[in-house]
Structures are given as C-alpha cells and as structure tokens.
Amino acid sequence: MNPETPKKGTDGGDELPGSDGHPMDRILRMDRMPHIWCPGCGLGTTVSCFALAVNECGIDYDKLCVVSGIGCTGRAAGYLRLDGYHTTHGRAIPFATGLHLANPDLKVVVISGDGDLSAIGGNHLIHAARRNLNLVVICVNNFIYGMTGGQVAPTTPEGMKATTSPFGCLEHPFNLPYLASSSGATLVARWTTLDVRQMVNTFKKAFMKKGFSFIEVISPCPELYMRRNKLGDGLAMMKRFQSDRLVKHGADPKEADLGATGKILVGEFVNLDRSTYADAYFRMVSQLAEAKSVRKEEAKPGGKSPAQAGAKAPEAVGEPKAKPRPAEGDREGRGPEKKAAGTPAVATSPP
C-alpha cells in the first residue's frame, strides 16, 4: 500500500534509531504524494492538523470517513488513508448525510472548499446545519476558486480581482461562521492556517461533538488569489494572519465579516447542544415501537379495547400514531464549552 519509503534525516537532525518516518504517514496515502497543492498553500497544513487531531484524539481510523467535493480542497479525501469519498461539486454534505444516517456509528467529516460548500453547495450546508446532522464540516476558505484558475467566489472580498471579476469583485462575501450558526450549527469556529495548535484542538473537539460542527479555516492561495491581487506569497498571507487575527472565543459570529484587509476574527464562536436528526429519528422509532406493543397488548383477549385494535391489520398503512416530541435544544447557550448545565440533558439515544 505504501511503496514510497520516506527518506529521513537528511540534512536535518541525525536520523534516530527506531524512527519510523513522519508520524502522519500512517494516516496519509503516501503513495499519492506529492500532493497537487501549490507551494505556500495552506491546504496541506489543514490536512496535517486534521491528521494530528485524528492521531491525538484516539478516534478509530476505521470508523472515520472523509467526504470531499470538488476543487483543490476536494482532493483532501484522496490523500487521507481513511474511507474517502471524492464526490461531485457541492455535494459532499448530502453524500455525507447518507453515510452518517445509514450508519450513525461512523464519524463522517466533510473537508471541502469555500466555493464547493458555500456556492454550489450552499443550500446543503444550511440544511445540514438546520437538521443538526452529526457531521464535521471543515471549510477551507482561500477566497477564490483555485483549481479552475482563480474565479471569483462567494467569499472573495469586495473589490478583489479574480479572472471573472477582472475589475474587482462587486459582491459582498459570505460570513461563513454567521451563515452556519444562524442555520443551526452547534459548533462553529474559525481559525487561520497559522493557528495550527488551536485548529487541532477544535478538530478534536468536533470529532467528539454530537451535532453539526462547522470549522472555517482561512488559508492562503498564493498563486491565484494573492498574486493577482498583488498580495505577495503564502508567507505574506501567513504574516497577515499573524498581525491581523483577533482571537475571541464566544464572539458573535455576526461580527466575523472578512475584508481584503483588516481584522480577522478567529476563535470558537458557538458551542451548544441540541438534539440531532438521528437522535430525533431514533426517539420517534422507539415511541412508535412502544405504541405498537401497547396496541398489541390491548388487542389481547381481556385487553382494553379489543374492538379497535388490530381491526385494520391487512391494510395498516402504518401512519405514525405517536408524534415525536419536539427536539429540546439549548439555542441560548452560545460560546465555547457552554454546557446545558441545570437543564435536562439532551437525549443522546432513545431508551
């Protein structure tokens, strides 16, 4: 599976006895390296942080699935040695929805780009957040369509140039954390590719989270966004991150607008608990089964109302008799680590 033997130690520190190569080689498909990403692009860093988070949080590799859409970021699924699905443009979230709902034991992660997730896939994003599907969505935002050569994206800051906005972008960009949180995401964070330690921590938190997690990673696109806009190289963008980023956990995502210059608000903005679609579904199923067994009980001789129960046996259409309880959720509790303290815990599984 892994034909390339990484060459170690040359020109670095001395190679050490027992060194078994780069620790991420275990989770990466090294037979597919080098990856296609340009020098100074932050996608490798994001994947690196993802791999570290997987390694560190002890999640079962075999239960972790990665789904990507199309674009530079879309290739991420192909570089991770996990069950990986490289789908069509914009459709990673619905594909992941199917994987997750058909087997809720899996942890399904979507890694895709800003164009994929917020333009063509924007509708899927907001609905997945609204349903609170138990998914992790990592959106790498580099302000541009990279793979197709630098076209304007829904995240391109106003005035910035792209091949399809040669005189400057006329549109207001999406504030993705705000979009996700207002749609119902239960964990919303943003980091830059410089915030590697925080990114790893948030990824780990998201892997353990039950609910819809949306993590935006701001990343340089040196070749197609920065060069066209005379912003320097990848390193220049990283330096901008260093000077402009403002860490504010629990900040109102409404304030997280991004411009071509100015502050970049980062942090974990939202962390709350709310019933997921799968939980609500299982609760409904349990209640239906319960109601059914009660009806059977009543239908027995000496039961409560033998006349009514079972009368429609051959033709029962199976309309749900018991309505599922509306999902409880703590939509107030905004901010990192906010637990629904004192309130009844949201049911994680039906009895």
Add this chain to the structure above:
Amino acid sequence: MDSGYPEKLTMQMDGTPQAESPQFWRKPIDEGKAPKLVGVVLMIPERCKGCGWCVEFCPRKVLVISERFNIKGYHYPRVAKPEECVDCRLCERLCPEFAIYLKRSPAQGGS
C-alpha cells in the same frame, strides 16, 4: 543535551507563534524543576516546496533556509541551531508538505 537549555527555555502553551524569541519578564518559580523538553528535527527534503513557513514561524529560530536545492528545485529548510529546539512541533503542524517532523531527544525517552 540538557545543558543547552538554560534560562531562555520557553513553551508556547497557547501555541501562539511569535516572530521574536520572547523574553521572560519574570522568572518561573519552577525553573530548573520542570522537565526541559528537547526535540530533534527530522526532515524529508524531497517533499519540501519551499514555502518557508517553518523557518519564519519557529519560535526558537532553529531553522534556516538551506542553500541547497531539493529534487524539485526548492530551497528546503536546514537545522541551524539544533540545541534550540524545544519539541514544540509547530513546524510539524505548519508544514503543508508533511516534510518535517520531530522526535523527542532519546535522552528524554523519545516519543
């Protein structure tokens, strides 16, 4: 290698990288008692695409850009001050090419 890490030892607990090596404004009370971590930087130069992030953001300025080219024609990083490394692993996380990683010094039991 322990002897190489005197009073300047720093751990970036929040991970915020800093361009300049920080100066302590006061002396940690456990100085001398806390284990001093020592890292060994390992590199796979053929993977490097020369973005320079590891060099720029290493809090201890362990790395410099090498004069040499790798197989792809990039100047890859070189360990200039091995004794400065404190195994913070920022370079390992930052590297977009999975080209750089760390081992804890065998003197500390490895990792």
Add this chain to the structure above:
Amino acid sequence: MVSAGWVERIKESSSEAKVLPGILRPGAYFFNGDEAAAEGAIAANGRFFAAYPITPATEIAERCAARFPECGGMFIQMEDELAAMNCILGAAWAGAKALTSTSGPGFSLMMENLGLGIMLETPVVLANVQRAGPSTGLPTSVGQQDMMQARWGSHGDYEIIALCPDSPQECFDLMIRAFNLSEQFRTPVLLMSDETIGHMTEKVIIPPAEEIELVPRRYTRAAPGDYWPYVPDEDLVPPMARAGTGYRYHVTGLTHDHRGYPDLDAEGQHQLLWRLKNKILQNQKKILSFEMARMDDAEVCLLAYGCSSRVARSVMELARERGIRAGLLRLITVWPFPDDLVRDVAGRVKAIIVPEINLGQIVREVERAARGRTKVVSVPHAGGGLHTEPAVLQVIEEALR
C-alpha cells in the same frame, strides 16, 4: 440502544438474500403504483429513503415516511433532488439498500449524481414517475418523455438499466428486481414509472417472504490490506467494501484506476469506460425482460412500454376483432435496449407500431434495431393523457395498407 440495533439492521439489509424477518405483510392490497413501489422497496430490504417531494411521485415518499421507521429503515426528506440522489449514494456506501423517487424536473436535477453513482459503481434505485414536460409541464398528467434522458441524461458516456412497470403490481415486482439488478451489477437502476401507473389503483399481491429472492451485495472477501475497490470479478463487477469496516479505500468521481485513485489520461479513461459499459452489455441477457402477446402469427407488432402498453394491448384486441393479426411486444427492460429481440421481431412482421407518450423517443431505438427490415411507425403523443384506441388502430390500418 436503538441506534446500535438500527445500524445492524441497515447493514444486514444489503447482505441478505431473503427479506428480513418481521417486516413483510403478505396479502392482497388495493394500492396505487406509487404505494406499491414503496412496498416493493421495503420487500427488497430497502432501508434508506431520501427524496424531495414532487408530483406525481410524492406518494412514494409519503408511504416510505410512514413505513420506514417501523421497518428498521431511515427516511429523510432532503432539501432538493441533488441532495437526495447524493444522500442515497452515501447511504449505499454505508451498507444500506437505498432508493429515491422523483419526477421530471427532479429527475433532471438527479442526473448529475446519477453519473456519480455510475462512476463510483454504487447500487441504488431511482424511481421516476414520469409526467409531461418540458419544464414544469403537466405536474399531474402523464408523460413518457424522460426515456431518453434516462439513457443519456447524465453527462459522459455510460450504460444504464431502466425498467418500465405497466401496473401497480409491476411497480412492486420491478422495484424488487431493480434492487436485485443494482446489487448484481453494482450500478444505479431506474424504475421508469409514469403518472398513470403511479396514480392508478389496482390489486397488488405481496407474496410471502420466502417467495422473494433477493440479490445480496457482493462484499469483498479480501483482507483490508489486499483490497482495492475497483478490481473486477470475471463478470466485470468489482466487489464492494462497506464504509467503516477497516478497508480504508478511496473512491472518486474522477476517472480512476483499480485502486480508486485518479488516473487522468486517455488510457485510464478507455479502460474504465469500457468496463463500465461492458459489465452491463455482456450481461444483457440477465437484464432483459419483456412480454409478448399473440406474436406467434402476428403480421403487425405493437411495441410499447409502461402505461402505453395498456393502450397497445387494448388496441391489439380491437385489431384482432377486425381481422388484423396484431401482436404486442411489451418492453419491461427498456435500457439496455433489446436490439436482438427487436431485430428478430422486425424480420417477422410487416410493421412495428410504437405508441409512446412523447414525440418519438424509443421509436428511434426500434428503427435502429430493425435496420430497415420492416416499417417502423411512431405514434407520438405530447402528453397529458393516453392515446385513444381508435387513433392507434388507424395507424395500424394505414401501415398495413
């Protein structure tokens, strides 16, 4: 914990050759075609349904919404048909037998990811209850205008399997068959129903579970380290691996090699495309199904499918009453098109009459397959209703003159 049992049930659903116990309700029912299709899905161990409501397919979604929760299945109404199609692909990879349902406008939206299903070789079933178009057209009235879209609607080149029911009973039966074919050939299968059949109510017999044969999914027996997702068996169909079972495979909608890795050149494309095409074409005999009535002595053949075949059958009787030796060839499998069968029929009759509720789609295939051996006459209909019998009869009489 319901969740754990649930997952097991869904996993089992694709591995079983028999209907899972405790689900089926055998008996005689008065169902419309949509309800029968939903019951057929349940009988086929279909355990995952995702769709977007659209007339006249909505009854499939409604019945699945009511029945799947009590059958150990998962139901979700998605935000659109793009999502629905992708959702069932994901579910299939997780181990579920999955389906969706739609009609014309939604069918168009599903085309993109029907292609993904073909490329990833994903067994799913898509039921299209056709209505008249183009565009919003006649939402509550019949059409058979998606027949060519079924064949060519997704971009690129591919083979597809499409079945056309002519009654609610066949909606039930063919739904099971559609699942079986999708598992056998690891490909999306289309159940091309129509508004007339979908909204028509007739007796539907649900047989006892032991009479229903199901094709289990072909899961790999290879060890995780030795498995590549696109190494085919002799019949050109590669065994599958379920998500989360340690195989850690990669699949992509890009042209790929046996490893599932992108292989972006002409040679890779040649290898993949021909295998995808040939796994259907080489096995066409196993896929083909049709019905012939009074063809033994026929001088003219009515060739029809779906609701139009009911008109054709009626016209055949009327023609016989008038002394015209008419026969019926009803295509149940429309795609892949039965070239040999039609060519054979073309050699035996004076004319083939093709009534269909479109302006002439399948008739092109009939003409192609007949290769000039006989007169092929299209009886088009713009949609919104069935042909009248006298109109078709008149075409027969003119064709024989």
Add this chain to the structure above:
Amino acid sequence: MVQRVMKAAGRDVQEIRFCGFGGQGVILAGYITGKAAAIIEGRHATLTRSFGPESRGGACSAAVILADQRIAYPFLHKQDVLVAMSQAAYVEHIGQLVPGGILITEKDLVTVENPRQDIRSYAVPATRLAEELGRKLVLNIVMLGFFTCVSRVVDPESMRKAIQSSVPAGTEDLNLQAFNKGYAFGLEHGVNG
C-alpha cells in the same frame, strides 16, 4: 352474491364514475368500490382519478373499472354508472353515460335539467342524510350505500368489509351506519327510479 345488473345486460365490464368537488370523499368512494371488487370479491378493478391542485373545492373525479379479466385500457370509455355530487361534475360527465346507465345525483347540490329518458336516474339527499348521523363528512359513504343498492355491481357485504378496512381507525361504525343509511334509502326510494 347479488346478480350484477351490468352482467345481466351482457357485459362483464362495468365502468363507474364518482365525481364532485374536493373534500367530498369522491376518491375514497371509488377506492372502496374498487377494493370491494378486487380484494374482497377477487375480480379485477382499476381506479384512476383526476383532481385539481386544490385540496378542497376543486373538481374531482374517481373512475373505476370492474371486470372479470385483466383490464388493459385504464380509463373509462363510457360510463355505466355516474355518481355526481356537484353540479359541475354532473354537467361535465352526463353526456358519457350509456343508454340504460344509472345516474345518481346529490339531491340538494345537483339540479337535473332536461332529464334524459334513456337512463335510470336517482337523486339522493346524501349530505342531509349524513348530517342526520352527525357528520356531514360521511356523505360519500351514504352515497356508496345507495349506489350499491341500486347498481348491484358489488355485493353490499363486500362493500362493508372494504369500508371497514379503508376508513380512519375509530370511524368504522359511523361509516357503516352511513353505508346502511344510504343502502336503506335505496331500498326505499330506488325502486321507483
């Protein structure tokens, strides 16, 4: 089993149309008739329907074909029985009723002008009879009772069984009462035509 009127007329196919406006239970009436014939009596039945986009108030029609053999063409060629529960439905469909056919109208909702002399014609105050049972909603079942009585295309016992398994749980008794009321009205008034 009762002798089938239409069978006696030399046909083994009966074509029946129930029509009215949405909300009157027109489709259910057709469904129950088809189910009684197909499932309870083991014959062949095909039900087709047409309705407008409105849930309430739009034109609505259920067409049932009953036969002893497989039914090919699923729509009505003509009508042996027409059950019209609205003026518009009556006007639209009366022309297709075959000579010797049966017309049943909702007495208070349909005004029959220039009555055809070649058909058997009945007017039933189904809505009023349903109201007497406390639920206007069951007018369709009252109509079914009357229809069963005068047309004799389906055995009344089959109809009762079909009703029981088709109406919402808990309303079976009410619906059977409605059927019986319509049936009794037919026995009482049907003979006169």
